[in-house]
Amino acid sequence: MSFSISEIFPNASQGLSNVGFLFGAGTSYKAGYPLMPELTIRVLEKLDPNEISIIETIIEKQLNIKLDKSRGEPNIEVISDTIESGIYTVNPSEDLYKKLINLRKIIREQIVEILLENKRPFLDDHIRFLNALKSVYMGRAESIWIFTTNYDMLFEVAASVIKIPICNGFIGTSFSYFNIQCLQMNSGIILGNRFSPFTQPVVRLIKLHGSLDWWKDNSSIYNTLIPEHINDSLERLMVLPRKKKITETLDSPFGELFRFSERIIGSACKYIVSCGFSFGDEHINETLLLPKLQQGKIKLTAFIKSDNTNLESFKQCASFSYGTQSICKKLNVYESTGSELWQFDKLVDLICKYSGVGGC
Structure with missing residues (x-):
């Protein structure tokens, strides 16, 4: 040391x-x-195709990058940032706004579920x-x-x-x-x-x-x-x-x-x-x-x-x-x-x- x-x-x-x-x-x-890479991969595995599609769309639009589910890239921090940015820039009357609000909630629930799997x-x-x-x-x-x-x-x-x-x-x-x-x-x-x-x-x-x-x-x-x-x-x-x-x-x-x-x-x-x-x-x-x-x-x-x-x-x-x-x-x-x-x-x-x- x-x-x-x-x-x-x-x-x-x-x-x-x-x-x-x-x-x-x-x-x-x-x-x-889990650390961030593993956590990201495990969260993405729990999302359905529609939820993944929303993520793919917003990160490509905002960051000009593609989602790599197998490597967990971009990580959940970046994904959360893009979701939050979308929430504050999309008109609340739009359907996408409601989907982003719901996706934020789902990701939080999936993180909790993953952490609670560690019983001991x-x-x-x-x-x-x-x-x-x-x-x-x-x-x-x-x-x-x-x-x-x-x-x-x-x-x-x-x-x-x-x-x-x-x-x-x-x-x-x-x-x-x-x-x-x-x-x-x-x-x-x-x-x-x-x-x-x-x-x-x-x-x-x-x-x-x-x-x-x-x-x-x-x-x-x-x-x-x-x-x-x-x-x-x-x-x-x-x-x-x-x-x-x-x-x-x-x-x-x-x-x-x-x-x-x-x-x-x-x-x-x-x-x-x-x-x-x-x-x-x-x-x-x-x-x-x-x-x-x-x-x-x-x-x-x-x-x-x-x-x-x-x-x-x-x-x-x-x-x-x-x-x-x-x-x-x-x-x-x-x-x-x-x-x-x-x-x-x-x-x-x-x-x-x-x-x-x-x-x-």
Whole structure:
């Protein structure tokens, strides 16, 4: 491994504080969830000929490219972008408008169906990750900020397994409701007029694109695995994989989550490491990351399998470092040796070694 823990988190010698993590699909791959190429192929396989025909028509018209179902090209991010663009440019009275709205819904449902096929996800790495951080922060009321574009519930389950508190923006038990303020709530006990906070770390999980268990009923937003408890008309809250600015993130709860993240990143969260995130989401790049990097408010270290054009703007920032399987850049110094830390389990190994947790 070519990065040490102190090169990722300069305050590591003091026990870590103000740290955060940005995780994408790559961190869920070993757990049994598909990456973008496989996800695209599997979604396209589930669509009927009429739905495929609509996709072929709009990508050829907008992008002048042909759909390759066998290779999943263009991927579901690009397909979603073209569908969204069509929705906002076609006259709502046209038949195509209704078809695009319906196609967006169908693709979301197919993605959910594919993810739910994984009945027994491999949780070991997520458990090791949180267990190591729990050990580092033992006896300290630190926040572990996790920002993710993943829909799965790996972190929620892993947190329960190792008994570490987790806040995800919802209040309740088996059927909870959304309240952005709970992401900064503290737990403790009241004795008389005195509040004594618990001295324990808390995972503060921000799912920027929604979750398998998020639902909307008019203006109310819920978190549950049993939506039938309220009614059959609930709408699942998941933003489709996209590259361009996501108009859906202006709506609740995504608008609140993005605005909250803008406040936290650069203040309570100053040292960020990303893993499994390709930086292909322009909205996250331009809203949450690049402005804070350019202002010198955060240090961001990215671990990504291969270099790509999405990183070009980031490379201009002095406080940005990255490692791929073939090269590393540490604060404008390039090394010809690569890093394994783009693999989530290898990053977990490094944090486990730092924590000193036996068997981790």
